[in-house]
Amino acid sequence: MTSIVDQIPGYREAVAAEERRRLLAFVAVNEDLCGLQVKPMTLGHIITLSAIRNAFVEGMEPRISDVLQVLTILHPHYETDRKKARKEAIKAILKTGGMVAAQQIQGFIREALADLPGSSDDSEKAGKWAWPATLVDMLASEYGWTEAEIFSCPVKRALQYMRVITRRHDPKAILVNESDTVKASWLEKLNTPK
Amino acid sequence: MSLPYNVGVTLYASFTATINAVTYVFNSASLTQPTNQFQVTDESNVPSGLALTAGWATGTAEIQVNASADQQDLRGYTFATTQFDGTSRTFVITDQSPSISKENVRTCSISYTEVTGLS
Numbered sequence: 237m238t239s240i241v242d243q244i245p246g247y248r249e250a251v252a253a254e255e256r257r258r259l260l261a262f263v264a265v266n267e268d269l270c271g272l273q274v275k276p277m278t279l280g281h282i283i284t285l286s287a288i289r290n291a292f293v294e295g296m297e298p299r300i301s302d303v304l305q306v307l308t309i310l311h312p313h314y315e316t317d318r319k320k321a322r323k324e325a326i327k328a329i330l331k332t333g334g335m336v337a338a339q340q341i342q343g344f345i346r347e348a349l350a351d352l353p354g355s356s357d358d359s360e361k362a363g364k365w366a367w368p369a370t371l372v373d374m375l376a377s378e379y380g381w382t383e384a385e386i387f388s389c390p391v392k393r394a395l396q397y398m399r400v401i402t403r404r405h406d407p408k409a410i411l412v413n414e415s416d417t418v419k420a421s422w423l424e425k426l427n428t429p430k
Numbered sequence: 431m432s433l434p435y436n437v438g439v440t441l442y443a444s445f446t447a448t449i450n451a452v453t454y455v456f457n458s459a460s461l462t463q464p465t466n467q468f469q470v471t472d473e474s475n476v477p478s479g480l481a482l483t484a485g486w487a488t489g490t491a492e493i494q495v496n497a498s499a500d501q502q503d504l505r506g507y508t509f510a511t512t513q514f515d516g517t518s519r520t521f522v523i524t525d526q527s528p529s530i531s532k533e534n535v536r537t538c539s540i541s542y543t544e545v546t547g548l549s
Contacts, residue, residue, distance in 0.1 A: 238548045240445065240446070240455060241444075243446070313446055315467045352532075353530075353532075354530040354531050354532030354535070355530065355531055355532070355535070356528055356529075356530055357501070357528060357529045357530070357531055357536070361491065389528035399540070408490070408492075408539060410492055410527075410530045410537050410538070410539060412530060412532040412535050412537060416494060416532075416537070417533050417534055417535055419455050419494060419498070419535075420495070420533075420534040420535040420536075421499065421534060423453055423454070423455065423494070423495055423496040423499070424496035424498055424499075424534065425497050426453045427452050427495070427496055427498075428498075
């Protein structure tokens with residue numbers, strides 16, 4: 237019986253990249269985005285961007301103003317010197333180019349949210365609360381963290397903690413990995429009638 | 431006296447199997463081979479004999495398919511696997527959890543029981 241890892245092209249590499257991404261989430265350094273040093277994305281950043289209806293988190297086509305919002309809000313000086321943060325964000329956009337910057341931001345956000353749980357196919361369409369409430373509730377009840385601490389935790393780490401908690405409470409809980417998309421693409425070819 | 435059959439869980443590596451003409455990846459598949467015990471007593475209800483026979487092998491797995499594949503109720507369908515020693519085993523799906531989807535991935539948990547006499 238051939239191992240799945242060897243059977244599916246690119247799967248081994250996807251798993252290795254995923255392991256590295258997850259481990260690097262615990263390195264406490266700023267990240268590079270469009271040539272700018274930015275803070276790792278937190279739940280607080282996502283909520284702020286949602287509140288101003290930023291296209292990157294709302295799933296819409298981004299405009300240059302959306303690019304500027306993301307780079308400004310993620311800038312390390314955003315809390316203390318917004319003028320400086322905005323100025324450096326504009327510089328970064330001019331240097332990178334709006335289109336490339338938008339693509340890089342999409343990749344940055346996708347990576348930050350890669351460990352978001354999947355959705356149940358039989359779940360009700362009308363939710364009972366916003367998804368950050370689930371994360372806050374889990375981390376607060378398990379670790380005793382305050383809401384402020386959870387909002388400032390890099391979302392890449394928070395979502396991994398959420399997975400650990402989920403699996404601890406239910407050893408058979410289904411957790412979808414980003415690398416599973418490689419398997420799904422391979423299965424799609426197999427399962428599509430020729 | 432040693433038990434004639436393995437008791438416990440056999441963990442399988444990931445593998446693929448076809449269910450109702452659709453290929454699935456099986457993750458975290460497990461198989462339990464139980465032993466049934468038959469006790470015989472004499473007319474005074476004193477134990478006088480014991481026989482051990484193999485029970486039905488049952489298992490669970492988390493299975494994955496491409497999200498674009500038709501969503502199916504898999505209960506009652508069979509799938510076959512080939513062991514490392516080349517032996518083929520056939521199982522019938524007895525239960526299925528609601529599925530979870532993310533991007534192009536759809537996954538669910540299933541329970542199954544080995545069947546004999548099918549190919």
